[in-house]
Amino acid sequence: MIDAAAKEFLEAPCSLIVGTVDDDGLPDATRAWAVDVEADGRLRVLLTANADVALANLRANGRIALTATDFVTLDSMQVKGHVTAVEPRTSADEVRFDSNWARCIAVLVDADLAAAEVIERFAPPGVVACVMVVEAIFDQTPGPAAGTRLAPTGIRS
């Protein structure tokens, strides 16, 4: 379901926000810090380690939505699916986090959106990894077409 263009978009430096829900239907919003599209199409998503509510929700029911937004153009993509595992970060995850964080800061500074020393304050106290199976992809770019399903079919969310 994740084609080359979607993989490139998700793995590029961008704003990553995550929605989860508890078993009573209460939603939660948090941040992700890097996405890696694995060979089998699953996503390895690095989440804030102290996102207590989101992590509890994922362990309870696995339901997840992830939206990636280009910092400059605001082009956005939302992927929905379920998480099959929440795991401690690996050394490869740490490398991926460091690399993506540096690229995000570079994009934001180059676009004159913020100063590097202020952005540094945004860094999470740590990350954990989750493995996500993607079930649907949506165009989430702001505007009336937001929510248009890109895969597996062409209907609205």
Place this chain on the structure above:
Amino acid sequence: MSPRRQVTLYDIQSCFEGIIPAAIATASADGVPNVTHLSRVHLVDDDHVALSNQFFSKTVRNLAENPRACVEVIDPHTYDRYRMVLRYERTERRGPLFERLRRDIDAIAALTGMQDVFKLRSADVYRVVELELVPSAANLAEMRDAGPDGGRES
């Protein structure tokens, strides 16, 4: 459990200036989450914020089924993150709040050349039922440096 700091909506007024987009998570009646950016969250009073409703989006449809949302806002000066749990209370289609949000939407539309696309349908008002700082690494270091009394002298 992560440490949490008590804050009020007025403590975080700069988060409502519309400089950094917020994030909103909602869920459908059958428990499927949706998450998207919001251009701006508007401060209404001590306990309420307002969100602009421009399109019949998935967020709007979810809130019609399940009137609870979680919003994350960012202070544009410090990059501190705040998590709010909201409960829908009412919709306004006229009056001072509606006009305030309409002016904001019109300004964004003019800046982006999308006057025919962005048009306010309603101002939706939510009670803030939870508000907390989501501590970054920098926040945690500052809390440690401040000590258990937050750095205040007795």
